[in-house]
Amino acid sequence: MSTSPDTPPVAAAAPELRRRPAPTVEVRRAGAAAADLTGFDVLAVPVAAGEGEDAPLQPRPGAADAAVRYGVDLGAVCAAEEVTGAAATVTRLPVPAPDGSPRRLLVVGVGDSSVTALRRSGAALARATGSADVATTLADGVGPAGTRAFVEGFLLASHAPPVSGRRAAAEVAPRRLALLGDVDAADVRHAEVTAGATVLTRDLAATPSNLKDPQWLTAQVHELAAGLRLKVDVRDEARLRREGFGGLLAVGAGSASSPALVQVGWTPRATPGAPHVVLVGKGITYDTGGLGIKPRESMVAMKTDMAGAAAVLAVVLAAARLKLPVKVTGLLALAENAFGASSYRPGDVVTHYGGRTTEVNNTDAEGRLVLGDALAYADAALDPDVLVDVATLTGAATLGLGKRHAPLYSADPALVQELLAASAATGERLWHMPLVEDYAASIDSDVADARQVTTTPGHGAGSIVAALFLRPFAGARRWAHLDIAGTGRADAPEHEVTRGATGFGARLLLEWLETSVAR
Template sequence: MSTPTVTAAAPELRRWTPPVVEVRRGTPATADLSGIAVLAVPVAPGEGADTPLQPRPGAADAAVRHGIDLAAVCAAEAVTGAAATATRLPVPAPEGGPQRLVVVGVGDSSPTALRRSAAALARAAGTGDVATTLADGVGPAGTRAVVEGFLLASYSPPVTGRKAAAEPPARRLVLLGEVALADVRHAEATAAATVLTRDLAATPSNLKDPAWMVAQVHEVAAAARLKVEVRDADRLRREGFGGLLAVGAGSASEPALVQVGWTPRARPGVPHVVLVGKGITYDTGGLGLKPRESMVAMKTDMAGSAAVLAAVAAAARLKLPVRVTGLLALAENSLGASSYRPGDVVRHYGGRTTEVNNTDAEGRLVLGDALAYADAVLAPDVVVDVATLTGAAGLALGKRHAALFSPDDALADQLAAAAAATGERVWRMPLVEDYRPALASDLADARQVVTTPGFGAGAVVAALFLRPFAGGRRWAHLDIAGTGRADAAEHEVTRGPTGFGARLLVEWLESVAAGA
């Protein structure tokens, strides 16, 4: 007979509400700006000493409205026009309009520069609604970058108890000029994907066990009209998902494999993409217990599954003409009497076996099950997995680039292009064939990790371990262990869970749809 589990009452989370984004025709001189606290206009670096600064759309109108010599004031405030800079100018406040004027440096006005500049505006504007011409005439990619940058830099994580929820820098962002509303709505969808990923990853693990994640999937799926199928622990046992069952064995919270899908209207040749996300809702390391300091951030060890869920929901919201199936491999790697052990042999879905060497290398075990299932049952045209998998990826590339592995050059190039477009940067790493023998086992098809002292290449070896589970499918692996969390805010990234991967996946899905 099992012993009842007694838990303390969990706190209720209050989530951040993003600013409303509006589009208004007109210039700072002609548009209705009543109720707007801040007017922000772009400037760019000049071409020499005679023209140190170039005003961009709306800057001249703002100067007239505030009755200033914009060039002189900007010179006095050392405004350079460099991207990701925002300067509040000391100017007279006209009656019946914005009381504050901010000039935003946009650099070369590339999407990356505009995204970072909009993020700088979000942090510099102070409280009150903001109107800006940053998106005037910059095209679809530029408009999307402006909206994403402002919304994502405004983000605050969920709060509990008596702590007041952080107010966004603005409750409303008004875009002035020639701005396509469709591009704004597109950017809201992609930013919402990142926000959802951040919210899920930021949720503390006394709330966030696999069952809670399943409930979140159902909630998201209901809003986006997605199809959901859940394999609970009993079904996992019947169908032979040994990796998920082994990892989750030591926890009172049972593992699950969640399948969530978006299917567009029937059309010949629609590609089928499967996204697989690591969903370890908390990682103690199991019997290979982590040091206390290493456990603090482990509520975010399910960030890959959150990014997958968010990407599938965004694909539905944007009605992308590509079939997308997300697999969320959910488990809690805990310490208990039934925890799996070093030396165990695990039988994965489909029959492949793994000799366990390190219970803190659990992510590859749950991903192996999900990848094998995708290959055998879902028959995808391409499969991409996303995981906070190895500390080695962070050591190799730091916190600004995820590690990208794929034996398929075209697929790797597509993902790298999506990364460049979204600012979620990746660096392709090699699948070194010479390292494969280091995973050989006397007992099983493979070892879980390399046991040779000083061997290194942990991220490469983990990718090599995963590759056979994908069968002969086109496959890529994103190790986001370094990029999934941030110690400080930078541009559109806020401190804490970053939401990395969600926008990258959506951008890549759009390229897949465009090429279908």
């Protein structure tokens, strides 16, 4: 088909996005010996290493019942199979299955039965059993934190990213997880919400950018918030221009997709005077680097450059589902950093919301520009008690700490300790980094309030400098900055973390809100 010069090309239809259903989790009070397990493929029971080098393996709740059910000497079979009881080890025992029993009997090592060990054991069980329906006593009698950790691990390791671009397949029924014994259903429901927040963050971050632009993400916010009756306020490009959000406008200028600042909030009705937390998320739906274009290899993962905004949205939704006694406002700073005739340039001076100015040195350091607008707005208009931003911000974060720890920046010792405690509880690891005052001079500018990045050759400390750049936008608020550039993506699965978008930050912030802010 030919077209005239005035006829726009026909856009290719975007592929349908399909998500795999999450496992269903049920609680059955019966023990492993008596429970009706018709239809289940796997029965899994916990064991732990004994204390001391030659101590025998220690059965945990349900192991003795399973031995009765299958008519085996569990200790002897485990010894023959060299079962160690170490956390996250899964061994299939070669025993015949009686009628009405799952055909596979697994023993799962739980190590010291800490929340970390239980979360990792849940993840190992999920991976070892594929799509099979599983009944287990691993959550029997482990208490609220243990139950939540085990269920989170199982659900998170069961997750697969959304699929697009393949031929539609038949709908797959969700796998089943039955928890046997002394398990509180309320703890299970809690874990489903927190794991669901991580899964939502992963799904949004993994969505291809030909589907996902600021307008698509805005529509997702409206749809998800409507089910919980949460208020959504959207600043589109015209409103951003009227109100002076120069950072978002500059970054989004080169794209056919307009930038937006989306505000979504949870306010508990039963807790007047509840503390107010504002969460700010970087939402770059695709990052080419702009005129400072990235190398091809560095651009491949940039559909996940809005993982901070996705985590913020997921936390607000989960706070509403859990009815946390904390007012939580999420700000999603959304833009696409594209390469075009109207792209912003090195040497430009950007005026942010509230009037602070930035001299642009690197168009691939766009995240701090959109965060500056959102932080300044939060400080000036929302009056938060605490302000936290989450962003896949700097490659320097990965160079310094790798992909298993996220840098945490804050000058508030109490806030640092609260977030580190939440990190330890959830396994989403943070490392407190210094806001080195001596480095602040490296972003002094002759033409603006600050440079966007340092121009001193060999200066280094890019993640620290980025945090120092953001700090003035938060005013005098209690503030923390989480740089999740390394932890937001994973090259390979590990424990509850899946390859690709990890969803880092959602469970961490929920734990912090629930255990520290809501006290």
